[in-house]
Amino acid sequence: MVDKKLTIQDMLFKLEQFWSSKGCMIMPSYDVEKGAGTMSPYTFLRAVGPEPWAACYVEPSRRPADGRYGDNPNRLFQHHQFQVVIKPAPLNIQEYYLESLKVLGIDPLEHDIRFVEDNWENPSMGCAGVGWEVWLDGMEVSQFTYFQTVGELDVKPTMSECTYGVERLASYIQDVNSVFDLEWGDGVYYRDIFKQPEYEHSKYAFEASDQKQLLEFFDIYEKTAKRLLSQNLVHPAYDYILKCSHTFNLLDARGAVSVTERAGYLQRIRSMAHEVAVAFVEEREKRGFPLLKSAEEKKAGLKND
Amino acid sequence: MTKNYLFEIGTEEMPAHVVAKSVKQLADRTGKFLTENGLGFKNIKTFSTPRRLTVLVEALAEKQADIDEVKKGPAKKIALDKDGNWSKAAQGFVRGQGMSTDDIYFEELKGTEYAYVHIQKPGKPASEILLGMADVVKAMNFPTKMRWGTSGDFEFVRPIHWLVSIFGSDVIPVKLLDITAGRKTEGHRFLGDSVVLANADDYEDALKNQFVIANAQERKNMIVSQMNDLVAEKNWQIKPDAGLLEEVTNLVEYPTVFSGSFDKKYLEIPDEVLITSMKDNQRYFEVYDQDGKLINHFISVRNGNKDYLENVVSGNEKVLVARLDDAVFFYDEDRKYPISHFVDRLKNVSFHDKIGSMADKLVRVKAIGEYLAQKWHLDEQTIKDFDRASSIYKFDLVTQMVGEFAELQGVMGMHYARLAGENEAVSVAIKEHYMPNTAEGELPQTTVGALLSVADKLDTIITFFGAGMIPSSSNDPYALRRYAYGIVRILLDQGWSLPFEETLPALISAIDGKTKAKLPKGDEDKEIALFIRDRIKQYMQKNDFKYDVIDAVLASSQQDPSQILASAKVLQQHHDDAAFKPVVESLIRINNILDKAKFSGQGQVDPELFEDQSEAELASGVAALAKVADFSELYQGFVKLQPVIDKYFETNMIMAKDPAVKTNRLMQLQEVRSLAERLGSLNKLVIK
Numbered sequence A: 001m002v003d004k005k006l007t008i009q010d011m012l013f014k015l016e017q018f019w020s021s022k023g024c025m026i027m028p029s030y031d032v033e034k035g036a037g038t039m040s041p042y043t044f045l046r047a048v049g050p051e052p053w054a055a056c057y058v059e060p061s062r063r064p065a066d067g068r069y070g071d072n073p074n075r076l077f078q079h080h081q082f083q084v085v086i087k088p089a090p091l092n093i094q095e096y097y098l099e100s101l102k103v104l105g106i107d108p109l110e111h112d113i114r115f116v117e118d119n120w121e122n123p124s125m126g127c128a129g130v131g132w133e134v135w136l137d138g139m140e141v142s143q144f145t146y147f148q149t150v151g152e153l154d155v156k157p158t159m160s161e162c163t164y165g166v167e168r169l170a171s172y173i174q175d176v177n178s179v180f181d182l183e184w185g186d187g188v189y190y191r192d193i194f195k196q197p198e199y200e201h202s203k204y205a206f207e208a209s210d211q212k213q214l215l216e217f218f219d220i221y222e223k224t225a226k227r228l229l230s231q232n233l234v235h236p237a238y239d240y241i242l243k244c245s246h247t248f249n250l251l252d253a254r255g256a257v258s259v260t261e262r263a264g265y266l267q268r269i270r271s272m273a274h275e276v277a278v279a280f281v282e283e284r285e286k287r288g289f290p291l292l293k294s295a296e297e298k299k300a301g302l303k304n305d
Numbered sequence B: 001m002t003k004n005y006l007f008e009i010g011t012e013e014m015p016a017h018v019v020a021k022s023v024k025q026l027a028d029r030t031g032k033f034l035t036e037n038g039l040g041f042k043n044i045k046t047f048s049t050p051r052r053l054t055v056l057v058e059a060l061a062e063k064q065a066d067i068d069e070v071k072k073g074p075a076k077k078i079a080l081d082k083d084g085n086w087s088k089a090a091q092g093f094v095r096g097q098g099m100s101t102d103d104i105y106f107e108e109l110k111g112t113e114y115a116y117v118h119i120q121k122p123g124k125p126a127s128e129i130l131l132g133m134a135d136v137v138k139a140m141n142f143p144t145k146m147r148w149g150t151s152g153d154f155e156f157v158r159p160i161h162w163l164v165s166i167f168g169s170d171v172i173p174v175k176l177l178d179i180t181a182g183r184k185t186e187g188h189r190f191l192g193d194s195v196v197l198a199n200a201d202d203y204e205d206a207l208k209n210q211f212v213i214a215n216a217q218e219r220k221n222m223i224v225s226q227m228n229d230l231v232a233e234k235n236w237q238i239k240p241d242a243g244l245l246e247e248v249t250n251l252v253e254y255p256t257v258f259s260g261s262f263d264k265k266y267l268e269i270p271d272e273v274l275i276t277s278m279k280d281n282q283r284y285f286e287v288y289d290q291d292g293k294l295i296n297h298f299i300s301v302r303n304g305n306k307d308y309l310e311n312v313v314s315g316n317e318k319v320l321v322a323r324l325d326d327a328v329f330f331y332d333e334d335r336k337y338p339i340s341h342f343v344d345r346l347k348n349v350s351f352h353d354k355i356g357s358m359a360d361k362l363v364r365v366k367a368i369g370e371y372l373a374q375k376w377h378l379d380e381q382t383i384k385d386f387d388r389a390s391s392i393y394k395f396d397l398v399t400q401m402v403g404e405f406a407e408l409q410g411v412m413g414m415h416y417a418r419l420a421g422e423n424e425a426v427s428v429a430i431k432e433h434y435m436p437n438t439a440e441g442e443l444p445q446t447t448v449g450a451l452l453s454v455a456d457k458l459d460t461i462i463t464f465f466g467a468g469m470i471p472s473s474s475n476d477p478y479a480l481r482r483y484a485y486g487i488v489r490i491l492l493d494q495g496w497s498l499p500f501e502e503t504l505p506a507l508i509s510a511i512d513g514k515t516k517a518k519l520p521k522g523d524e525d526k527e528i529a530l531f532i533r534d535r536i537k538q539y540m541q542k543n544d545f546k547y548d549v550i551d552a553v554l555a556s557s558q559q560d561p562s563q564i565l566a567s568a569k570v571l572q573q574h575h576d577d578a579a580f581k582p583v584v585e586s587l588i589r590i591n592n593i594l595d596k597a598k599f600s601g602q603g604q605v606d607p608e609l610f611e612d613q614s615e616a617e618l619a620s621g622v623a624a625l626a627k628v629a630d631f632s633e634l635y636q637g638f639v640k641l642q643p644v645i646d647k648y649f650e651t652n653m654i655m656a657k658d659p660a661v662k663t664n665r666l667m668q669l670q671e672v673r674s675l676a677e678r679l680g681s682l683n684k685l686v687i688k
Helices: A008-021 A093-103 A166-174 A190-208 A211-230 A234-253 A259-286 A290-300 B016-036 B088-097 B126-138 B200-209 B216-234 B242-249 B264-268 B271-282 B309-334 B339-348 B358-375 B380-392 B400-404 B411-419 B424-432 B447-466 B480-494 B500-511 B524-542 B547-555 B561-574 B580-596 B613-626 B631-651 B659-677
Strands: A053-062 A078-087 A113-117 A127-136 A139-150 A160-165 A183-185 B002-011 B043-049 B052-061 B067-075 B105-109 B112-121 B160-167 B184-186 B194-196 B255-261 B285-288 B294-303 B350-352
Touching: A008 A053, A008 A078, A008 A093, A008 A166, A008 A183, A078 A166, A078 A190, A093 A113, A093 A139, A093 A160, A113 B016, A139 A166, A139 B309, A160 A166, A166 B309, A183 A190, A190 A234, A211 A234, A211 A259, A234 A259, B002 B016, B002 B126, B002 B184, B002 B200, B016 B043, B016 B052, B016 B126, B016 B216, B016 B242, B043 B216, B052 B200, B067 B088, B088 B112, B126 B160, B160 B184, B160 B200, B184 B200, B194 B200, B216 B242, B216 B255, B216 B294, B255 B309, B264 B294, B264 B309, B271 B285, B271 B294, B271 B309, B271 B411, B294 B309, B309 B400, B339 B358, B339 B380, B350 B358, B350 B447, B358 B380, B358 B447, B358 B500, B380 B424, B380 B447, B400 B411, B411 B424, B424 B447, B447 B480, B447 B500, B447 B524, B480 B524, B480 B561, B500 B524, B524 B547, B524 B561, B547 B561, B561 B631, B580 B631, B580 B659, B613 B631, B613 B659, B631 B659
Parallel strands: none
Antiparallel strands: A053 A078, A078 A160, A113 A127, A127 A139, A139 A160, B002 B052, B002 B160, B043 B052, B067 B112, B105 B112, B184 B194, B255 B294, B285 B294
């Protein structure tokens, strides 16, 4: 397969290096709990409005209902995504992606790589896109999406998103059957870092969480987000919307939300996601869409970089 | 002269399920476009892969036909006014022909001079018209369309990367977005290179050299034959699955079939779970041994050749094992708890927020089923099994397995019930209550399953109607029509009698107080009865009953689907018999007389008042028929009775002078009519 098996951190370095060579900024992980890399403001907020954007980052993704107490070799309370977003989507983004696999030592001629339809949707955030899951010998290792709507706003120009499932891809590269056997870096293994948190978070999500308190949290976060929105404080408002979403996921993991209530909660989050997306575009417009301007200047050769 | 025209749209990977439909759409639209533009052709061949939609128009005319015709216009005296100028009529004439007044000349026809124009237009060359293929592409529809980075507001199924447009050997530079069509196409994404086509006809072979089997049927045949070879070699069996085969065909450009295996320990999970994991998630074909037993192998198709196939096999095996481990986890977790644990949790599962929880539904369905079981005199064991099944039958909804694989609802319930020691009738009923899954889907095979299915569906229909969620002609989001149709089919299959109009009030009162939905009151249940009656109609239409037979049986007062259908069968069977017309006519005559006399009397016919032998004969005939339950016998009885009725009319004045005699005769006819109505409203029948 590969001469020397890449550790997870080798893999992340290579991906960062590759995508920065394609013009992406390397952003830090965003420090509020979230279910997917898409929910980072570096994707969600930057997807809307006319400004160009190109970034990549590692994002811990928390999905309480997927917690398995660290017992399941492939299901995790928290997994990691490597997220690449580029707007406008380059026409050769698929070729870039395939090149990035080669950088990781995965030669398409030695495997079966397929783009299988998977139109991504995140109704709670008012997001929808068209794209694929990328299969590597039958394993879904990435999600590939052309955003069409985010926060219920049309994404124009379209943003492309490639999300690598870090653990999935690493399990393939390191040829292990359990994520806990992955080498993170320098002889330290995934289990050494994440086995205990997996157990504890699962225990919390399924047994120790306080439903009544979570319901209160949700209400408080929602109220706060709305108040901040009314003051056009886009970014702090967005943080509280993320907290609402995570709190809902915790409630859901406890089975505390009935099918009908579920729709109600999702609607509450969606309406805030829409408002914050609108507010973000307005605030950027007030500032003259700075990234649009600098891109135009760059194009016109007025600015030296 | 004709040449072949090749047009290819090169895209990023399209969804497998749209490929075949879309290339057909492209061919249809292309054909229409060419025909509308007066370009003849012999045939349109299609090619398609996940990355291309292609038409090859065979023997396309090189240009439109030339126009060379003489058109006659108005008479000269109308074409020119008194000053010799062109009149409005003349101007209008030439405008209509795309000519000018300068082109007019006059010629005599039967002694009158007329204006004429001679139109000569060379046909446009195909090369010019074909540039319009861009509009054909723009007009295409897809279930989901998308914009991409450089498409602006234009949407297509996936981003378009290239266009090939070659007429014979000439490029027709169709322009779409910032793409100009040329003669370069792309080979297999990994195995092939791009290739420049000299001629339209080179397409298929040139692509084959680049590891693209552009002909979808050929690709499918390759998969089937490789699969057959593999199965024969290993002594396995596979079940044909046309849908999966079609999907796999449209997931690859160059297919190579391979097989993999998994540890036998996973075979302890129910087959349905294994199959769902393989088929729905991974697009694998499951494999059986010669005895038809599911075994620990699978078959899949790679998009590529045989090189490094061992990597592909081991990767796929690894993925499947991860999925099966997940299934094992759910299976183990679910089995840690008794069924009652899950049933308890149904309190928190909403059936519908206007109606109540799943737990409430169980209670109602039990009440409905118990009522029906009594009505149908079902045996004690059936009732006992139904009681148990109806107290638990939705429990699998809250198991982890069904949470993960929603399509296994019912099936998992059956497996878990068996494991928990429930008897076979109860276990199977849990699965069967979802049946039929589609309008014409398989029906429950067991009595308990059928009863549970009917009770479950009746409850859904009654409570949804009660909560005001009544389907409209165009909108039936909860598939209530399908449920009602399912009820009708099960009743007919089981031979269960359920006269809806008279039974609904009892069913409604059985569930009264067991839902927060308002239940239908007063005449509101008539709407439900009518809704179900419409499904009986649908059933008869589907089964090719004559429309007048359908009208006749549905217009009768008969309410029970089994009875309605039994009479429809008899009427349908004898509809074209020689005896049918006289029998129906004589019965309709009786009807008409009673209607005309506005007779609605009740009471007994009094033989003392008979004045003629024919009256006694009719009375004894009627008395014999009254005991007949079978519709076929009833009809045959009427055939025999018909001469008696005719004689009766010949001999007797119905409207006799003596009012007592008159009433008695009308009463006698009334008896015949009541019997006839059991067959249907015969005046709806079209008799020839």
